[in-house]
Amino acid sequence: MPFCWGTGGGALSCEDEVFGRLRAKLTNQKNVQIISLHPPSGKAYETALVGFPIFDQGTRTRGRSHVDTIFISSQALFLLELKCFSHESADDIEKLRRIRDQLGLTCVIEVISKRVPDIGSDRLNMIQELILGLAVEHHDTELPEDFIILECQSRLTLAHAGSRIPASVKTFLRDFADQVTF
Amino acid sequence: MLDPMHLVVFCDREDDRRVFSRLQSTSEFLSRIPNENIRILPTDGLLDPVDSGSRINTLLRDDRPDYVFVADGRPVLVVELTEHGYTGDNPLQRFTRFAIAAEGGVPFVYFTPFSRVRDDELDRGDRNPSERHVNTDVFKGMSRLTDIFGVPLLALDWPKNERGKPRKLGANPSIEKCRNILGELGRTVEILLRDFGDKSKRRESILDAPWVREQTELVRALWTRENIRTSAVKIRVTRQELQDIIEHPLRILGSISREGYFFKDKPERLLLLYCIEKARVEAVFLPNGTRMHREAGLELLRQLLAQPVFAECLLYQTGYKWRSDPHCGVLVNLDYNYCRNATGRTTADRDRSLVLFWPRVFLSKDSRAYSAVAEAIKRLAVTTSEFHQLFLQRYENEPTARRYIAQLMRGRGNNATGPGKLIGIWGNNTKQARVFRHYCDLVLLGDAVLLGDRWRGFELRR
Numbered sequence: 111m112p113f114c115w116g117t118g119g120g121a122l123s124c125e126d127e128v129f130g131r132l133r134a135k136l137t138n139q140k141n142v143q144i145i146s147l148h149p150p151s152g153k154a155y156e157t158a159l160v161g162f163p164i165f166d167q168g169t170r171t172r173g174r175s176h177v178d179t180i181f182i183s184s185q186a187l188f189l190l191e192l193k194c195f196s197h198e199s200a201d202d203i204e205k206l207r208r209i210r211d212q213l214g215l216t217c218v219i220e221v222i223s224k225r226v227p228d229i230g231s232d233r234l235n236m237i238q239e240l241i242l243g244l245a246v247e248h249h250d251t252e253l254p255e256d257f258i259i260l261e262c263q264s265r266l267t268l269a270h271a272g273s274r275i276p277a278s279v280k281t282f283l284r285d286f287a288d289q290v291t292f
Numbered sequence: 293m294l295d296p297m298h299l300v301v302f303c304d305r306e307d308d309r310r311v312f313s314r315l316q317s318t319s320e321f322l323s324r325i326p327n328e329n330i331r332i333l334p335t336d337g338l339l340d341p342v343d344s345g346s347r348i349n350t351l352l353r354d355d356r357p358d359y360v361f362v363a364d365g366r367p368v369l370v371v372e373l374t375e376h377g378y379t380g381d382n383p384l385q386r387f388t389r390f391a392i393a394a395e396g397g398v399p400f401v402y403f404t405p406f407s408r409v410r411d412d413e414l415d416r417g418d419r420n421p422s423e424r425h426v427n428t429d430v431f432k433g434m435s436r437l438t439d440i441f442g443v444p445l446l447a448l449d450w451p452k453n454e455r456g457k458p459r460k461l462g463a464n465p466s467i468e469k470c471r472n473i474l475g476e477l478g479r480t481v482e483i484l485l486r487d488f489g490d491k492s493k494r495r496e497s498i499l500d501a502p503w504v505r506e507q508t509e510l511v512r513a514l515w516t517r518e519n520i521r522t523s524a525v526k527i528r529v530t531r532q533e534l535q536d537i538i539e540h541p542l543r544i545l546g547s548i549s550r551e552g553y554f555f556k557d558k559p560e561r562l563l564l565l566y567c568i569e570k571a572r573v574e575a576v577f578l579p580n581g582t583r584m585h586r587e588a589g590l591e592l593l594r595q596l597l598a599q600p601v602f603a604e605c606l607l608y609q610t611g612y613k614w615r616s617d618p619h620c621g622v623l624v625n626l627d628y629n630y631c632r633n634a635t636g637r638t639t640a641d642r643d644r645s646l647v648l649f650w651p652r653v654f655l656s657k658d659s660r661a662y663s664a665v666a667e668a669i670k671r672l673a674v675t676t677s678e679f680h681q682l683f684l685q686r687y688e689n690e691p692t693a694r695r696y697i698a699q700l701m702r703g704r705g706n707n708a709t710g711p712g713k714l715i716g717i718w719g720n721n722t723k724q725a726r727v728f729r730h731y732c733d734l735v736l737l738g739d740a741v742l743l744g745d746r747w748r749g750f751e752l753r754r
Contacts, residue, residue, distance in 0.1 A: 126306060137463045144463040153307040155373060156461045161411060171699070174411075224414045227455050228462070 124194035124247050125150040129178070131262040132192070132245045136181055139286060143233065145180040145226055150192065158226045162209045162218065175205050179245065180222065182229075183282050185238040187218065188258075192244070196251045196259060199244050203254060206242040215240045241279055258283065294363055294489030296324040302333050302348065302360040311373070312359065314461055314470045318478030321486050333360075350396050354620070354723050354730075355389045361485060367393075368492040369484050371401045371477075375408075375450060375458040383426045385618030387433055387625040388727055390445060394437035395637075397495045399484055400445040402434070403477045406514065409456035423456045431514035433625045438508050440628070440637055442497045444484075446507045447514060448476050480507070524553050525609040526626060531602045534647060538593060538734075538741060541571035544649065548609060555686045559696040562682050563669075563714060564611045567651035570664040571738045575655065579729070579748040593734075593741060595754050601733070604644040606630050614653050614716025616724040623648060627731050639746040645733040652738065653716045659739035662715065669711040672697055718742075 122130070129149050136142050146160045161174030179190040189209065191202035209218065219234050243258040253259060255272035258279065269287035271280050284290055303309040309330055316322045333339070333356060339348055348367055351360055361369040370393040376382055383404065393400040406426050413421035434445035450458045451473055459473050471478075488498040498504050527547045529537070536543045545568075548554070554565040576589025584592060596602070608626055610619040623646070627639070631646045654662040668679040675690070683693040703713065718737060719725060728735050728744075735742040743750065 122306060130306065133463070147463060149305070149307045151305040151307055153305060155307065155311050155375065156463060156465075158457070158460055166698075166702075171702075224455070225411070225457075227453055228460075 123150060125192050127264075128192050128194065128245055128247050128262045131264070131267070132179060132190075132260065135262070135267055135286070136179075139183070141183050141282075141285075143182045143229070145182065145222060145229060146177065148176060148178045150178075160222055160225045162213060162221055164208070165212050175209055177206070177209070182233065182237065183286075184278065185236055186241050186276075186279050186282065187215070187222075187237045187239065188241045188243055189218075190243045190245050190260070192246070194247050196244055196246045196249045199246070199251075202244060203242075203257065207256070210240055210242060239276055239279065241275065260287065293487070294368070294485055294493075296321055296485070297326060298363060299325050299368075299485065299489075300329045300331065300362040301325060302331055302362065304333055304356045304358050306332060308332075308358050308373075311461070311474075314465060315474050315478050315481070317467050317470045318475045319482045321482040322478060351392055351398065353392060354727050355386070355392065357389045357393065361481075361489075363485075363489055363493045366493045367396065367398045368489045369399050369401065369481065371403065371481060373403045373450075373477075375405065380427060381618040381622050383430045384433075384625045385621040387430065387621035389621075390434060390437060391624045391628065394441040394443050394445060397441060397443055397492075399443050399488070399492055399498070400434075400437075401477070401480055401484065402430075402445070402447045403450055404447070405450040405452055405458045406447075407456075408452060408458060411457075414455065414457070421456065425517075428515040428517060428519050429625055429629055431511050433628050435508070435512050435515065436628045436632070438499070438511070440632065440635060442499055444499060444504050444508050445511065446480060446484075447511050448480060524548055525611070527607050527609075528644075529605050529607050531597050531605070534602065534605045534607065534645075535594065535597055537607070537649070538573060538736060539590060541568050541649075541651065541736070544568060544609065547607075559683070559700040560611060562679075562686060562696075563700060564651055566668060566679050566682060567661075567665050567715065567738050570661045570668075571651050572659075572661050573736075573739065573741055574659050574661070575740045577655070577740060577742045578751055579743055579745045582751075589741065592751060592754070596734075596743070596747065596750060601642050601645045605647050605733075606644055607647045607649055609649040609651075611652065612650075613714060614719075614724075616722065616727070620724055620727040623728065624731055639731060639733075639744065642733075646731065647734045647736065648728055648732045649736045650738075651736075652714070653718055654738040655718050655740035655742075657717060661739040662717075665715055665738070666711040669714055672701070 133147055136144055144157060146157045148154045148159050159176055160180055161176050164171045164173040164175055177189045178192045181188050189206055191206060193199045218240060219237060223231060223234055241258060242256060245260045245262055247262060249259050249261045249270060253270050253272050255274045257272050258275055259270040261268035266288045269283040269290045271283060271292040280292055301312060303312055309332055312330060347365060348360055348362060351367055351370060357370045358373050359371040360367050372386055372389055390400055407423040409421040409423050431447060434447060438445050453459045461469060461473060491498050525548060554561045574586055576584040576592060606626060608623055612619055627646050631642045631644050633641050633643045636642060671677040672679050674680060683697055687693040687696055730745050732744040734744060
């Protein structure tokens with residue numbers, strides 16, 4: 111060989127790892143329809159990047175909130191943000207709650223239908239629940255009652271669900287995760 | 293013919309590696325590149341030069357392309373993908389990568405939607421959102437690089453869906469879907485590697501090959517149509533006008549008007565105007581880092597401006613805060629499209645000079661100009677303050693002025709921001725500093741002027 115390579119490889123960040131594990135898990139689920147997988151690098155070549163409008167005192171601003179991962183299972187639409195530790199997610203929790211509270215399920219679905227025409231309106235019309243969540247490597251904080259947390263570790267996926275998460279979603283999480291804590 | 297078994301592909305990120313595996317499914321040749329040869333570039337640095345990484349590192353000098361194909365330690369192709377691409381500066385932001393590849397004699401492929409709808413129009417629910425064409429300066433710049441450096445820079449149209457957005461592969465795409473979206477890209481990359489990779493490796497021109505020539509002509513055809521809108525901040529000035537702007541920055545209003553530009557669009561333009569009002573050259577910096585005080589520096593600049601290349605200048609006023617994109621790419625594109633002569637391989641080979649005017653960035657926090665603007669931002673809520681009055685002049689009443697002040701202070705998202713986010717301090721060890729110093733004749737900041745690298749030693753020669 112006239113030429114020899116060094117290591118030349120990029121170490122993945124913790125968020126990259128979480129993204130990769132979550133992606134692998136989601137793409138292997140038959141009952142999951144992926145809408146958006148937005149990697150930490152920001153390169154969303156595979157799926158659409160969905161941006162939700164931001165309102166300030168009722169007036170729409172120029173800004174948009176992007177969500178890392180969006181998927182549908184059964185009648186639930188999941189919006190998930192990714193971090194390494196859940197204690198890093200305060201801004202994400204605030205952002206997801208703002209999307210839910212400012213837009214509501216109907217408007218969220220409308221935004222998605224415009225950005226992702228591949229998802230048929232019949233499928234979107236079946237959605238009854240908007241579920242907010244975090245995907246992390248380490249869950250190290252109190253669990254918000256209106257959130258799920260997917261702890262994506264190297265070998266296991268642990269699911270945590272707050273007290274206000276509907277039973278149907280907990281059923282989904284039991285199938286999805288290796289362990290659940292609710 | 294290049295053997296795919298001996299090709300190494302460097303991907304910018306893991307996501308790019310995943311997309312590359314989809315691209316492989318469209319091409320028998322690409323599918324024969326061994327998995328272990330598909331690598332990810334180091335996230336926080338360059339390749340080890342001892343391992344012959346230096347030739348690739350040249351391509352990573354100021355920017356990271358999505359894919360670098362390497363044969364026997366020599367780059368033979370660079371590929372860049374982007375789904376963004378409509379009008380304005382956005383599609384130009386990657387142009388530094390185009391230029392660096394061409395300067396290194398490496399063929400380049402750009403895969404992007406040539407036109408697409410805007411996301412905000414889709415979100416607003418406009419009935420017929422119109423497709424916006426990519427700023428044709430991108431394609432014109434590609435042709436210029438081809439002509440100057442004798443390497444092909446090819447452009448391919450990313451297929452779109454029925455809503456006018458780039459088609460996505462999805463998380464688990466079928467081979468048919470990969471072919472529909474990436475097929476043309478796969479075929480082009482395959483030909484450039486399989487049929488021309490050996491020549492590219494030896495840095496021999498491949499432009500005479502009929503297929504390559506045909507592809508470069510397709511790029512040329514993309515810029516025969518002029519852009520619909522022209523830019524208000526890229527202006528041609530004479531030597532005397534440039535000297536006036538350096539010594540009295542507000543004279544820029546003679547070319548970029550208060551009502552026609554600064555009192556339109558985003559409130560950031562008022563901040564830009566205020567920075568210009570306060571701008572004053574306190575120092576001139578030479579390429580070797582020597583600092584000259586105002587008077588001596590201005591005298592040096594008068595002598596510099598007497599050089600023939602300053603008879604006509606292209607001045608680019610950037611209103612961005614301290615950041616690298618998109619204006620690095622915009623500036624490099626301006627250089628090749630409007631400043632270099634027909635064979636201009638270096639920044640010394642120009643018909644007209646290239647000057648960057650960046651009033652929101654300062655060299656020192658201790659300068660009068662920086663202090664004045666920082667203080668004004670802190671006191672912006674005070675109705676009687678000078679900067680607040682500027683908002684009142686533009687928006688004509690207090691409630692509207694306050695709304696836009698809030699928008700300026702909030703930035704694009706919903707996060708509050710302060711002076712440190714709205715104005716910046718020049719940092720020499722950054723991509724933007726390297727690009728601007730390399731490609732500009734002069735960089736005009738809010739409180740200083742920097743001579744571009746091409747004028748290294750000028751102070752000794754005069």
